Amino acid sequence: MIEAAVTRKEKRIMVVEDDTNLNKLISYNLSKNGYTVESIYDGISAKEKLSKCIFDVVVLDIMLPGIDGFRICEFIKGNPVTSGTFIVVLTARAEPLDKIYGNIVGADYYLTKPFSVAKLIDIIKELTVVRDR
Amino acid sequence: MKIKLHWKLMFIFCSAVMLGLVVGYFYLTSHLTAYLEANLQNNLKRQLLLSKDFLESQLNISNHLANADSIADRIGDKLRLRATIIANDGTVIGDTDLNAAELKAVENHLNRPEIQEAISKGFGVSKRYSYTIKKYLLYMAVPFGREHTAGFIRLAVPLSDIELLEQRLQKTTGIAFLLILLFSVIIASLISFIISRPLVEMAAIARVMAKGDFSRKPSIYSKDEIGDLAMALSYMSDEIKGKIERIKQEGVKLDAVLASMFEGIMVVDEKGIILLINPSLRKLLFIDSDSQGKTPVEATRVTQVQDITDKILQSKQSLISEEISISRPAEKILAVNGVPIIRNNTLEGAVLVFHDxxxxxxxxxxxxxxxxxxxxxxRTPxxxxxxxxxxxxxxAIDDKDNVKEFIGIIHQDSNRLANLIDDLLDLARIESGKLKMIFTPTDIKPILDSCLGVLDKSIKAKRLFVSVDMPKNLPHVLADEKRLSQVFLNLLDNAVKYTPDAGSIRVSVCVNDKLVQADISDTGIGIPEKDLPRIFERFYRVDKARSREIGGTGLGLSIVKHIVLSHNGQVWVKSELGRGSTFSFTIPQV
Structure with a gap:
């Protein structure tokens, strides 16, 4: 399945963010940059979707209703099918402990709100290019 | 065996007296006996010399004595003793106790010691047993006669007479001495009682003193060593009493301090056995039974307490601080500080202080x-x-399809941010007490009216039915008008926001005891039961997305709670999911 993802031309990105305005912002910008975007607003739906589809990158908020972002990180990295998916954690929680914890559970990037949209796009571009190689 | 001082003293006195008496008795009796004997001998001698003169006067010219036996009888009769007249050849010619016939049978007396002595020295004395009259006798003889010796006159007294006298003497002195002894015993008894009584009394006082009774004082005022001792005892009693009183007071103070301390205290000895646990610690760790003499783990059932105690006693470190979590009787986190008690370089135990x-x-x-x-x-907006x-x-500014929506979102989120900042500042001011609330008698009706006025547009937009039920003569409440308006506005705003179109909102205000109670009920979506206890917490949202959608900051109810509490009121909520909620609060009447 990973092979399938690698060979796909369109990169699939899942945006998990409970704030509708932010979700819309990220989705809009990613779409504009040519990515296929799935917008998810809570942890439970995210987990359901992840069980069904393979994504190249997951943009993940930590403070989510239902299941928090760290649990979803664990879910992605703990499952051999999805463990190749990159995770960009996007959160308002800026405590150093959260960053360390994020690293432990397997986040590839950690962006603190407020963030630069351009930076986010750059990170995702970089990650998907790595995948292409 | 304990021999009382009284008896000891008596024994010493009596022994001394007895010794004196015995010595005196023997000295006196032997002395007197000797005196008596000497006296008797002197008398006998004088009588003998008198008898000699008499005999010499009876001598005829030829220096011969006629009828010697009758003379002897006369002398003996007059002097009441035995007189013997012996011729110079030793023949007995007269004797008081013998008649003429008997005289002839008497042997020659020339060899008798007294006669021999009289011949040689002119005077003879002898003590001897007389076979003639079968008695011990004292004999005394002198020669008589003019120019040359015609014979000897001898007088004899029974020694038994002297013995009789001696016996009488001994008896009299014996009785006298016995009487003296009796008096001595009585006096000795008295003296020993006088000496020993204060000692007995002081001993008794010392004993009751040891039992803690300091009321008794020795009643001894003599100005001697015993009096000094009594005074010293009295002084000691006062001193000890004072010291004990001070120690007791210290103990009471310490108990009071330990009992009133919020912190739990445990004192253990060097072996780790509990000496003391204060009431706070008893309560904190739920120690009900007597804990003295137990180890910390036995008393507290918390192994960490034992570990810390062991650590202090082993390491003798000056201070050990640890945090422990306990689950019984309740989930608690305790900070434990322990110090060893070290005196003169020896470990005497440890003190542990527990802070909840x-x-x-x-x-x-x-x-x-x-x-x-x-x-x-x-950060989110x-x-x-x-x-x-x-x-x-x-x-995107050129993206005609989205530009307006994006700008709308910017506007919406900046409003959200502004509201949030307002609410945060309000909350911070209320909580820190920096927000000055001015409590004045306030009429609720105009406040309620103005709040409904503010919300009128939203109410109309959602076609909500609002009813107000309020008694006409509602008493004024003691409140800060502006803050009370905020409470009504927040609660009514929530009711409007969470009630679907065409629903109804009902406000009822009534008097409840000395309080005025306001209930704001809606037919809204309601609150799940599990969320009810946390609904007044800051940033607690039942439905985050929905709250965001309707522009809530998550602080509205928290502000309501703080304001009501500042007014000495209460706030609570009842709700049924899907059917509506009722928020109630009370404010004191004027």
């Missing part, structure tokens, strides 16, 4: 959560504003 820091930790967590929440709540602005600048 559960609430402190909880508050710390609440504060941390709050900081995290505030951070999140502030800023991220949105910043992101959309960036997107617009990056070219």
């Amino acid at each position: 820091i559960t609430e402190l930790r909880r508050l710390e967590r609440v504060r941390q959560d709050f900081v995290a929440n505030v951070s999140h709540e502030l 800023i991220a949105s504003i910043k992101g959309y602005a960036e997107t617009l600048l990056d070219g």
